[in-house]
Amino acid sequence: xxxxxxxxxxxxxxxxxxxxxxxxxxxxxxxxxxxxxxxxxxxxxxxxxxxxxxxxxxxxxxxxxxxxxxxxxxxxxxxxxxxxxxxxxxxxxxxxxxxxxxxxxxxxxxxxxxxxxxxxxxxxxxxxxxxxxxxxxxxxxxxxxxxxxxxxxxxxxxxxxxxxxxxxxxxxxxxxxxxxxxxxxxxxxxxxxxxxxxxxxxxxxxxxxxxxxxxxxxxxxxxxxxxxxxxxxxxxxxxxxxxxxxxxxxxxxxxxxxxxxxxxxxxxxxxxxxxxxxxxxxxxxxxxxxxxxxxxxxxxxxxx
Amino acid sequence: xxxxxxxxxxxxxxxxxxxxxxxxxxxxxxxxxxxxxxxxxxxxxxxxxxxxxxxxxxxxxxxxxxxxxxxxxxxxxxxxxxxxxxxxxxxxxxxxxxxxxxxxxxxxxxxxxxxxxxxxxxxxxxxxxxxxxxxxxxxxxxxxxxxxxxxxxxxxxxxxxxxxxxxxxxxxxxxxxxxxxxxxxxxxxxxxxxxxxxxxxxxxxxxxxxxxxxxxxxxxxxxxxxxxxxxxxxxxxxxxxxxxxxxxxxxxxxxxxxxxxxxx
Numbered sequence: 251x252x253x254x255x256x257x258x259x260x261x262x263x264x265x266x267x268x269x270x271x272x273x274x275x276x277x278x279x280x281x282x283x284x285x286x287x288x289x290x291x292x293x294x295x296x297x298x299x300x301x302x303x304x305x306x307x308x309x310x311x312x313x314x315x316x317x318x319x320x321x322x323x324x325x326x327x328x329x330x331x332x333x334x335x336x337x338x339x340x341x342x343x344x345x346x347x348x349x350x351x352x353x354x355x356x357x358x359x360x361x362x363x364x365x366x367x368x369x370x371x372x373x374x375x376x377x378x379x380x381x382x383x384x385x386x387x388x389x390x391x392x393x394x395x396x397x398x399x400x401x402x403x404x405x406x407x408x409x410x411x412x413x414x415x416x417x418x419x420x421x422x423x424x425x426x427x428x429x430x431x432x433x434x435x436x437x438x439x440x441x442x443x444x445x446x447x448x449x450x451x452x453x454x455x456x457x458x459x460x461x462x463x464x465x466x467x468x469x470x471x472x473x474x475x476x477x478x479x480x481x482x483x484x485x486x487x488x489x490x491x492x493x494x495x496x497x498x499x500x501x502x503x504x505x506x507x508x509x510x511x512x513x514x515x516x517x518x519x520x521x522x523x524x525x526x527x528x529x530x531x532x533x534x535x536x537x538x539x540x541x542x543x544x545x546x547x548x549x550x551x552x553x554x
Numbered sequence: 555x556x557x558x559x560x561x562x563x564x565x566x567x568x569x570x571x572x573x574x575x576x577x578x579x580x581x582x583x584x585x586x587x588x589x590x591x592x593x594x595x596x597x598x599x600x601x602x603x604x605x606x607x608x609x610x611x612x613x614x615x616x617x618x619x620x621x622x623x624x625x626x627x628x629x630x631x632x633x634x635x636x637x638x639x640x641x642x643x644x645x646x647x648x649x650x651x652x653x654x655x656x657x658x659x660x661x662x663x664x665x666x667x668x669x670x671x672x673x674x675x676x677x678x679x680x681x682x683x684x685x686x687x688x689x690x691x692x693x694x695x696x697x698x699x700x701x702x703x704x705x706x707x708x709x710x711x712x713x714x715x716x717x718x719x720x721x722x723x724x725x726x727x728x729x730x731x732x733x734x735x736x737x738x739x740x741x742x743x744x745x746x747x748x749x750x751x752x753x754x755x756x757x758x759x760x761x762x763x764x765x766x767x768x769x770x771x772x773x774x775x776x777x778x779x780x781x782x783x784x785x786x787x788x789x790x791x792x793x794x795x796x797x798x799x800x801x802x803x804x805x806x807x808x809x810x811x812x813x814x815x816x817x818x
């Protein structure tokens with residue numbers, strides 16, 4: 251009976267304040283979409299890190315015909331220089347830092363290049379001997395890049411040692427920046443949402459002060475008086491959170507896994523199922539914020 | 555228990571109660587000591603600002619006494635924790651001058667509201683509400699909306715709502731203030747009937763005709779002090795009695811003992 255009564259009260263409250271409730275739904279929707287987008291960006295960064303960090307770490311490029319580096323003064327790297335480098339990689343001084351390494355010949359480099367740029371006309375203008383051969387080194391601890399760089403960059407036949415992580419780091423830092431910006435927008439929007447929920451609940455409490463006054467006099471408990479108002483805010487916020495989750499899912503499903511994954515074939519995108527992990531967080535966040543701000547408002551504006 | 559004599563009989567008991575709303579201002583109630591027994595009908599009279607409403611608010615624990623103690627049904631209201639205040643209020647019905655009905659609910663729903671919010675079952679509500687409406691003389695008007703009723707009928711609805719949960723105490727704050735004399739007498743009939751059923755009634759009023767007609771106990775307040783407390787009295791006393799009076803346990807004592815079993 252009391253449950254039915256509370257549900258009835260919520261229904262009448264939502265109806266009476268419909269425009270305000272819709273605005274709460276929309277503001278929480280937008281703010282939580284930004285929170286979720288920031289979360290998705292972080293997930294994407296982690297996904298790419300996991301994928302790339304395993305594959306590319308440090309590359310020791312050998313001299314080829316076009317090399318201009320100091321170490322390449324004697325022309326393309328010789329087999330002897332290559333063997334020498336391989337021996338160094340096998341030596342215990344270096345070996346302790348690396349998991350394994352592979353030699354990528356010019357022919358292999360050309361094949362990879364063609365794969366990577368299969369959609370691009372640049373493939374036709376590049377020939378095999380323009381690409382350097384390299385040792386691809388898989389580090390135990392990627393942070394120790396400096397040691398490898400110092401050891402190998404001065405060796406004869408080595409053009410350059412590059413930490414491919416640095417290239418990725420730039421992308422990641424850009425993505426991190428974007429996710430911080432999204433969080434910033436989200437924070438402002440959440441602040442708006444909290445203020446809006448506060449105002450809505452205040453209006454709702456004001457428009458029903460006669461009912462609540464009577465409820466108080468006949469001895470209704472604090473819960474029965476306050477719960478309809480709190481749930482009103484929570485329901486609106488949860489609807490907003492559901493909308494935000496749906497939007498994010500649609501984005502992941504049709505944009506990331508649709509268009510983008512076709513354009514960037516070897517970039518691992520997060521799947522739309524992974525996005526569903528964010529949904530409960532958004533719902534809990536929306537419900538929690540609405541619940542707390544309603545409760546605080548009621549403590550000020552609804553005498554119990 | 556170190557209860558003073560008569561502790562259990564007193565439904566409402568004020569012990570040296572002072573209420574100060576603003577520092578340096580005259581207290582709204584000034585060390586008032588008073589006992590109202592179970593089943594008694596008491597008029598609270600006095601000019602506006604004499605402390606009548608404060609007296610009622612203290613019983614409801616709407617306000618806290620600045621000093622002294624207020625006992626309701628033997629319990630010091632200062633010791634009732636905030637989450638148990640609703641329980642205290644379930645034992646007290648309240649009626650106001652302005653009725654305070656819910657305009658979008660019909661008569662039945664207005665009365666039922668008081669039962670719904672404290673979680674009474676639908677079947678009990680369907681059974682009880684028509685009974686109470688009959689007591690206040692509103693049979694057959696269950697489906698009317700408040701705006702379709704006269705002032706007197708609206709006040710009857712308000713009374714029905716106040717007593718539908720069978721409180722031990724009914725507080726009425728100028729319940730006839732908006733009504734004409736004949737309608738007022740009708741309302742008094744209803745209140746009297748409720749009192750006959752064992753409910754303690756405290757009514758604050760300015761209506762001298764009613765007080766003179768009813769001949770019940772009259773407590774007169776002036777500037778927050780009790781200046782008269784007479785049984786079966788008139789609105790204005792021929793011989794003003796100044797100061798505290800404790801002539802409470804008069805001939806009606808027998809009836810009070812009978813009503814003692816009634817639950818708050």
